[in-house]
Amino acid sequence: MTAPLPLPRVRVIRPATVEAAIAARAECPQHEVLAGGTDLLVNLRRGLLAPTVLIDITGIAELEEIRTTGDRTRIGALVRLARLAEDPAIASRHAALHAAAASVAAPGHRRLGTVGGNLCLQTRCIYFNQSAWWRAANGACLKSGGEVCHVAPEGERCHAAFSGDLAPALIALDAEIEIAGPGGRRRVACADLYHEEGRAHLRLAADELVTAIEVPASAARSGYLKERIRRSFDFPLAGVAIACRTEGGRLNALRISVTGTNSRPLLIDGTAALLGRRVDESVLTAAEKLVAKQVRPMRTTLFPANHRRSIAAALTRRLLGALAAPAAAEVGAPPTEAP
Amino acid sequence: MFESGPVPGKRLVRIRVNGRWREDAVADDQLLVDYLRETAGLTGTKTGCDGGECGACTVLVDDEPVPSCLTLAVRCEGRSVETIEGLGAGGRLHRLQRAFHEKLGAQCGYCTPGMIMAAEGLLRRRPDPSEAEIREALAGNLCRCTGYVKIVESVRAAVEAGA
Amino acid sequence: MTKLAGTRDGVPLIDGIDKVTGRARYTADLDHRGAFVGRILRSPCSHAQILRVDVERARRLPGVVAILTGEDCRVPYGVLPIAMNEYPLARGKVRYRGEPVAAVAAIDAETAARALSLIEFEVRELPAYYEADQARAADAVRIHDDKPGNLEREVHHTFGDVAAGFATADLVREEVIDCAEVNHAQIEPHAALAEFDPSTGRLTMQSVSQVTFYLHMMLARCLEMDESRIRVIKPFVGGGFGARVEVLNFELVTAMLARAAGGKVSMELSREETFITHRARPQTRIRVKLGLGRDGRLRACECEVVQRGGAYAGYGVITILYAGSLLHGLYDLPAVKYDGYRVYANLPPCGAMRGHGSVDTRHAFEVLLDRMARELGLDPFEVRRRNLLHAPTRTLNELAINSYGLAECLDRVEAASGWRTRRGRLPRGKGLGMACSHYVSGAAKPIHWTGEPHAVVNVKVDWDGSVTAFTGAADIGQGSSTMVAIAVAETLGLPIEQVRVIAADSATTPKDNGAYSSRITFMVGNAAIDAARRLRRLLTEAAARRLERDPADIDCADGRFRSLSAAGREISFGEAVKAALVDQGTLTVKGTFTCPPDAQGGKHRGGAVGSTMGFSYAAQVVEVSVDEDTGRISVDRVWVALDCGFAINPLAVRGQIEGAVWMGMGQALMEETRYLDGMPAHASFLEYRMPTSLDSPPIDAQIVESIDPNGPFGAKEASEGALASFAPALVAAIADAIGVDLDVLPATPDRVLDAVVARRRRERLDALAGGGR
Numbered sequence A: 001m002t003a004p005l006p007l008p009r010v011r012v013i014r015p016a017t018v019e020a021a022i023a024a025r026a027e028c029p030q031h032e033v034l035a036g037g038t039d040l041l042v043n044l045r046r047g048l049l050a051p052t053v054l055i056d057i058t059g060i061a062e063l064e065e066i067r068t069t070g071d072r073t074r075i076g077a078l079v080r081l082a083r084l085a086e087d088p089a090i091a092s093r094h095a096a097l098h099a100a101a102a103s104v105a106a107p108g109h110r111r112l113g114t115v116g117g118n119l120c121l122q123t124r125c126i127y128f129n130q131s132a133w134w135r136a137a138n139g140a141c142l143k144s145g146g147e148v149c150h151v152a153p154e155g156e157r158c159h160a161a162f163s164g165d166l167a168p169a170l171i172a173l174d175a176e177i178e179i180a181g182p183g184g185r186r187r188v189a190c191a192d193l194y195h196e197e198g199r200a201h202l203r204l205a206a207d208e209l210v211t212a213i214e215v216p217a218s219a220a221r222s223g224y225l226k227e228r229i230r231r232s233f234d235f236p237l238a239g240v241a242i243a244c245r246t247e248g249g250r251l252n253a254l255r256i257s258v259t260g261t262n263s264r265p266l267l268i269d270g271t272a273a274l275l276g277r278r279v280d281e282s283v284l285t286a287a288e289k290l291v292a293k294q295v296r297p298m299r300t301t302l303f304p305a306n307h308r309r310s311i312a313a314a315l316t317r318r319l320l321g322a323l324a325a326p327a328a329a330e331v332g333a334p335p336t337e338a339p
Numbered sequence B: 001m002f003e004s005g006p007v008p009g010k011r012l013v014r015i016r017v018n019g020r021w022r023e024d025a026v027a028d029d030q031l032l033v034d035y036l037r038e039t040a041g042l043t044g045t046k047t048g049c050d051g052g053e054c055g056a057c058t059v060l061v062d063d064e065p066v067p068s069c070l071t072l073a074v075r076c077e078g079r080s081v082e083t084i085e086g087l088g089a090g091g092r093l094h095r096l097q098r099a100f101h102e103k104l105g106a107q108c109g110y111c112t113p114g115m116i117m118a119a120e121g122l123l124r125r126r127p128d129p130s131e132a133e134i135r136e137a138l139a140g141n142l143c144r145c146t147g148y149v150k151i152v153e154s155v156r157a158a159v160e161a162g163a
Numbered sequence C: 001m002t003k004l005a006g007t008r009d010g011v012p013l014i015d016g017i018d019k020v021t022g023r024a025r026y027t028a029d030l031d032h033r034g035a036f037v038g039r040i041l042r043s044p045c046s047h048a049q050i051l052r053v054d055v056e057r058a059r060r061l062p063g064v065v066a067i068l069t070g071e072d073c074r075v076p077y078g079v080l081p082i083a084m085n086e087y088p089l090a091r092g093k094v095r096y097r098g099e100p101v102a103a104v105a106a107i108d109a110e111t112a113a114r115a116l117s118l119i120e121f122e123v124r125e126l127p128a129y130y131e132a133d134q135a136r137a138a139d140a141v142r143i144h145d146d147k148p149g150n151l152e153r154e155v156h157h158t159f160g161d162v163a164a165g166f167a168t169a170d171l172v173r174e175e176v177i178d179c180a181e182v183n184h185a186q187i188e189p190h191a192a193l194a195e196f197d198p199s200t201g202r203l204t205m206q207s208v209s210q211v212t213f214y215l216h217m218m219l220a221r222c223l224e225m226d227e228s229r230i231r232v233i234k235p236f237v238g239g240g241f242g243a244r245v246e247v248l249n250f251e252l253v254t255a256m257l258a259r260a261a262g263g264k265v266s267m268e269l270s271r272e273e274t275f276i277t278h279r280a281r282p283q284t285r286i287r288v289k290l291g292l293g294r295d296g297r298l299r300a301c302e303c304e305v306v307q308r309g310g311a312y313a314g315y316g317v318i319t320i321l322y323a324g325s326l327l328h329g330l331y332d333l334p335a336v337k338y339d340g341y342r343v344y345a346n347l348p349p350c351g352a353m354r355g356h357g358s359v360d361t362r363h364a365f366e367v368l369l370d371r372m373a374r375e376l377g378l379d380p381f382e383v384r385r386r387n388l389l390h391a392p393t394r395t396l397n398e399l400a401i402n403s404y405g406l407a408e409c410l411d412r413v414e415a416a417s418g419w420r421t422r423r424g425r426l427p428r429g430k431g432l433g434m435a436c437s438h439y440v441s442g443a444a445k446p447i448h449w450t451g452e453p454h455a456v457v458n459v460k461v462d463w464d465g466s467v468t469a470f471t472g473a474a475d476i477g478q479g480s481s482t483m484v485a486i487a488v489a490e491t492l493g494l495p496i497e498q499v500r501v502i503a504a505d506s507a508t509t510p511k512d513n514g515a516y517s518s519r520i521t522f523m524v525g526n527a528a529i530d531a532a533r534r535l536r537r538l539l540t541e542a543a544a545r546r547l548e549r550d551p552a553d554i555d556c557a558d559g560r561f562r563s564l565s566a567a568g569r570e571i572s573f574g575e576a577v578k579a580a581l582v583d584q585g586t587l588t589v590k591g592t593f594t595c596p597p598d599a600q601g602g603k604h605r606g607g608a609v610g611s612t613m614g615f616s617y618a619a620q621v622v623e624v625s626v627d628e629d630t631g632r633i634s635v636d637r638v639w640v641a642l643d644c645g646f647a648i649n650p651l652a653v654r655g656q657i658e659g660a661v662w663m664g665m666g667q668a669l670m671e672e673t674r675y676l677d678g679m680p681a682h683a684s685f686l687e688y689r690m691p692t693s694l695d696s697p698p699i700d701a702q703i704v705e706s707i708d709p710n711g712p713f714g715a716k717e718a719s720e721g722a723l724a725s726f727a728p729a730l731v732a733a734i735a736d737a738i739g740v741d742l743d744v745l746p747a748t749p750d751r752v753l754d755a756v757v758a759r760r761r762r763e764r765l766d767a768l769a770g771g772g773r
């Protein structure tokens, strides 16, 4: 083994059931959960985490299912993103989720990467996602065990940005997350899975596991738009998911969620005020303003924070305009691979 | 279920590499790419980055092109892994290899094994892809030499040449 | 040239099959059995006095076989004999974050990494400078003691009467253009494998180098070894683009470790370390001023260039000279003033990158020319046509122009892009822009002046009729070995399959200066033809003897030697070889090429830089779509034409043009290296974004053949000339699409948005001013 940046020495265990995985989580003090590994293995090689055990959950068959019961689609935590991106039923029922899945990373990552891994993705920061040499030379920050945040030195918190693509779509679609723990399973609204704190953005106990998402069927139209510098291989500068419904040309439901700008995927407040109105220029401007006001991008990327805000706002206007237009097709889906 | 081996220990793993079953003692923390290059001696698969950012290491696992630096070797237990060395039979070039050679889809050749495996994965799913589908399928494979022009042409030529 | 004329599609690369089958072995794929693992400790600070590098604890770690620090590096190195100011491992001072300070070889990677963590590094920090302005400030601490003002080199050249030129111009404009630093980002990370045999004192080095001869020389120098004990072999190389045209610290360190360990050491750098090794295109600020007549004629040009060169000299002097000298040679310029400043900063050293020295200045020049044409109401193509050169000629700075196909390049892309019917008629948000560029076909004066020819090729023919060409030239994917095979085969009238090429192994091949400045086709190609001609003469004489004719009566073609006068009297190539070997045995002939002194540039200081036997010329049109809300730019199509003199292998020429245009696109659209207090913040392929297949447009590449009088079969270079015109064509297209003039590269969404905001502000102010009137 001569190649640089090897994985640290770890032991891998591969439970076959959710219960066994939960038990293993409770037993092993220094462990990480391994799903697709497209985020975790890279982070391990950079020394961002130092587990001695990896709990590989990909042996749990139960978590691979997609099931449609009545008005809900239940998607197991281990469902691969490529499968979501290629599934015509997902495309027609939950367009935002479909578009979001198709926009993640590059094709190979989508074949390995899972829904659960995408939701539980580590937050990102230019001072954090670096090699061990880099972080040591630069001085550790709050997230890597140091005393100060290099992005906002006067503050007390970490602003590392949540940059997953699925979460905003699920939040806009009002999906629920199923979580298993030693005491059984519970459900939370997707937005409630997250905190606004880059060091600990997940509201998940150390012995819990995300097991599934449940997306309600709805008459709302939905879409996801993501801006990035490249068309592939790139996290969102900002990503906006919207689900909305119009009746007689007037808005009667509207949910907007944004990723890439905060330490959590943000559910935009105040959209209720726009209900009952026609989606005209003033509504688009109002929606754009709501987003611009609420997102808090910080200097966690080399790309200037103020423009991440303006891009989030511009995407909101564009997406809402397209969804409210009479013949809205699926919006924002990049060319997806054929099945 | 994997046995929990002792800490830096290894376990016996059976993987079908380029059509032949192998059994090797594999450390838990060995990446598939290192298993292929070092344990199996198949250096056709390349690495170009510090993890998940270039696609040079792309191989087929059960017919699906994935970056072999983003998956553990132990995870491939019982599965079929194919590398550039597995294409073509009896000394004959595979149609993608021939096309990449004749159409100059390879300049320095460093991205080529990964690129060809990504293209092969596409053609197995989709025998007659459009240019947009080819570009999409190769969107996880960086090339610094060709501007992708002759790579896309090579894949098209392979399609036209037939299986 | 019967055969070349008959194979105008070109031929695949002679080593292509190895690449597509995975058989090709790159440095990391070589036989590593028994090799120790080498690793480098890198400086955490930007600028500091080294107080202590204590390796004792590391040395005691079981499994460590060698450990080195700057103390072990007595001799400095550097690619230019006049500017060798770098040590393989830092001595006395460190000057950038990531600079190598110590190295270990150990039985495995884990031990090597542990050993590095046991090395104690103590320093006294000094002020560090990350921008050229800060480094040049009056009170700045010197990064190198002998360089006041942290200036590596300033250049001041004036040709013609600049003041008079501006005085007669109808329009004089000036712009300041900023270009970000970029990197070669070849996909193969750096690696080296060195083996030292203590019993014979011999060193064998295999590395990712583009310049095996320089590596050989520098190894001898830094290891203080006899040159004849060193062998340098180039395996397959996964791209260069200039990253590997100077000897790199890790190569020297690997060899030193091998000697210290008395065995074989393998060094593989991470992608991050590969970026830190750098040596690429510097951040550059260009202030350019042009004077233009209403007739579109250029009257004068004034240009000031400041390059932030990083911490060591490297190629810096050459880069800053190129930036000025290649203002010339593209258009007819009556007066040019150039002021160049190469500045040190506490960042990884810059170096040569595809289009060395010319790209950023060409960008600024073309951008300004485009804007002035617009102001004068002239078509961008027309303005170029008014300023064409006429070969043969010499530029103001004494560059020889022997062939010039720019006019045809312009015609071709103008027609192909539908410029006349489409320009100005595209919907808002879509635009067309064009620009031109050129590049040298090999520096006419080599850096290491020895009096030897510029290139030597040996060709051997043996009893079996096989022909083998030996060249020191490094094929790094550009197809140079294939070019040599074609040149030899064509000259001998053989099919290319009959010619084998052995390249870049100092034990078997003649010395070659390496793959840089696009010199190989011109120089090595000519040397190969020369060798093959000599061989043909010997074989023709032998055939004449056998056929009992006069040599002048013998024609060599299609693998046969025929009498011209007596039909039917002919022998095969193999028979001619057998005849020639009688009394002689195996034949080896040598061919050479030397640039005549009058091609080697002007007599002024630095006048040799930019001089060449032939310039390639390019024109291109870029079509874009601009999203004004998100700042995203999409390149929809590119049309490019390149005058490469003659396309010896049209397939390879097209591949090179496409690659060059695309690399120009990467620099123009998204690539940039950035530092946070000297920490490389771009050192991964996620942060250093090169375009993916989805960001890359179709490229319509056309070949123009001006048949250079001195080129091999009339050929010139083909792989650099088209790069520099992409960015200015893009900026012009953006202006055409949304009326915004970008003064910075790359044109990332944030910069485009900034420019859009500035335009809107201007429009509002204009409206207010208009309303008040």
Ligand SMILES: Cc1cc2nc3c(=O)[nH]c(=O)nc-3n(C[C@H](O)[C@H](O)[C@H](O)COP(=O)(O)OP(=O)(O)OC[C@H]3O[C@@H](n4cnc5c(N)ncnc54)[C@H](O)[C@@H]3O)c2cc1C
Pocket (backbone or CB within 6 Å): A032, A033, A034, A035, A036, A037, A038, A039, A040, A041, A042, A057, A077, A081, A103, A104, A105, A106, A109, A112, A113, A114, A115, A116, A117, A118, A119, A120, A121, A122, A163, A164, A165, A166, A208, A209, A210, A211, A233, A234, A235, A236, B051, B052, B053, C686
């Ligand atoms: C070059 C590159 C580009 C990328 N671009 C994008 C992008 O554009 N958008 C994007 O969203 N992502 C991107 N990613 C990140 C990643 O590929 C995806 O987010 C992927 O979906 C992660 O899923 P995974 O299964 O591979 O996660 P893993 O790597 O297996 O896990 C990620 C994290 O989630 C935890 N985890 C996983 N599953 C569970 C579970 N069921 N319960 C609790 N915790 C769990 C893990 O412990 C780990 O901390 C990129 C990655 C790379 C290397």
Ligand code: SF4
Pocket (backbone or CB within 6 Å): A124, A125, A126, A127, A128, A141, A142, A143, A144, A148, A149, A150, A151, A152, A157, A158, A159, A160, A198, A300
């Ligand atoms: S936001 Fe601050 S604390 Fe968080 S990762 Fe970045 S630098 Fe560290």
Ligand code: FES
Pocket (backbone or CB within 6 Å): B046, B047, B048, B049, B050, B051, B052, B053, B054, B055, B056, B057, B058, B067, B068, B069, B070
């Ligand atoms: S080596 Fe770059 S993606 Fe695997």
Ligand code: FES
Pocket (backbone or CB within 6 Å): B105, B106, B107, B108, B109, B110, B111, B112, B142, B143, B144, B145, B146, C187, C238, C239, C477
């Ligand atoms: S051919 Fe060189 S990187 Fe693709």
